Amino acid sequence: MTTFAYPVNLKRPEMAESGAGAVTARIPARYTVAVNIAKTGTAAGATTVPLFVAPAGATFYECVLDVVTAYDNLDTKITVGTSALPATLFAATSVNTEGRRAYVGAAAQVSSNSIVLTADTTVQAIVSIATSTVAAGSVLVHVVLG
Secondary structure, X not given: OOXXXXXXXXXXXXXXXXXXXXXXXXXXXXEEEEXXXXXXXXXXXXXXXXXXXXXXXXXXXXXXXXXEEOOOOOOEEEEEEEOOOOOOXXXXXXXXXXXXXXXXXXXXXXXXXXXXXXXXXXXXXXXXEOOOOOXXXXXXXXXXXX
């Protein structure tokens, strides 16, 4: 398996090694991970689910949630971020109805997402089941890195 380090240097053969002829670019990476009751359990409480490891040098660009099967509890929420900033990608959002939840970052989220990661960082989801057990629930978490 090939491992890439960010940023990836892209060069055409006719371009110079440095200066105006060199090109540096970020290759976007998209991660899609299913979070469901098999990973969260069915009891009331908060469960942290590791999603993937974002490589050093990357920045967060976008996060979208697709609620494929609604959690059948009146107040179940999902939060997506890192252990240091749990809600940096998605603040606590209800997953009790099916559909897509688009990222609309607050100023603090946009600011923290633009910071380049200095080390490999685990992205996680925290699912909070409020009051009673659940029998169904599945969310696809899509994260795009720049």
